[in-house]
Amino acid sequence: MNFTLPVSGVLDVAQTLSVLKVHSLANQEILDLHAASIKRVLRLGGEYYATKLWLSPTEVTVETQTPQRLQSELVDIINSWLGLPQDQLQGYAKLETLDMLKPAVKRFPNLRLIGYPDLFEALMTTILGQQISTSAARTLATRYVQELGERHECGLHVFPDALSTSQNTAEELQQIIRCPLSRAQTVQRVAHWYVHTGQYLAESQEDFLDSLQALKGVGPWTRDYVALRGLRQQSIFLRTDLVVKRALATLGVKQTDPLEIPDGAGSLATVLLWALDTKKN
Known part of the structure; x- marks a missing residue:
């Protein structure tokens, strides 16, 4: 087709x-x-x-x-x-009013938020990537997908589902992913939660996020990142993200400086700052 x-x-x-x-x-x-x-x-x-x-x-x-x-x-x-x-015109119009974001708005006039094809994939990728570089996160995710993702006839692997992940112990996941036991425990805990609770809360986004953050090993950054790239919440501004902090510093914005991102434009502001930092490097 x-x-x-x-x-x-x-x-x-x-x-x-x-x-x-x-x-x-x-x-x-x-x-x-x-x-x-x-x-x-x-x-x-x-x-x-x-x-x-x-x-x-x-x-x-x-x-x-x-x-x-x-x-x-x-x-x-x-x-x-x-x-x-996604109609970005309104978001861009709002962000054009912020002097500190004008360079990013002018340089990248047609950005939009890129998410994931599946909510559980967004969730697991985020958990695997907590507090490490993107290249290290890719290495962990590649091992996870290779071992637990079903291999399709075309040769590619499908991202593992929550059930197959939750059926492994934390120790088994640690061996598969080759990560610290604490991270493997969080992977197992979140997958088990998704099977029994999370997937049924997905239609109520705030309930989903509150329940997720209540789990051991899940902090505010993880909640916000899943809200942004998993649930596509337009209001999320990921100021605690390392790359966003770096981009803001490049623009001369200190961590203590107040930032009033217009309502509904937080995700676009985050995307613009990610792009600005990527091009700088």
């Missing part, structure tokens, strides 16, 4: 690919920067389907094994993952 999805406004293809590359796992997806394409195996209706996307400024072309009956579910996943329907 082939079809195209429209983009609201303009998709900054280069920046989208740049964001995807930071988190890309070689055993999970094929990211072709030259062709502006990404291939993954997505979970729909309890089954797995190889899906390839070609990005352009105005639309995304989709080639997939997914049957017609599941097309609307696939469209929802892609739209949420890449934020294609």
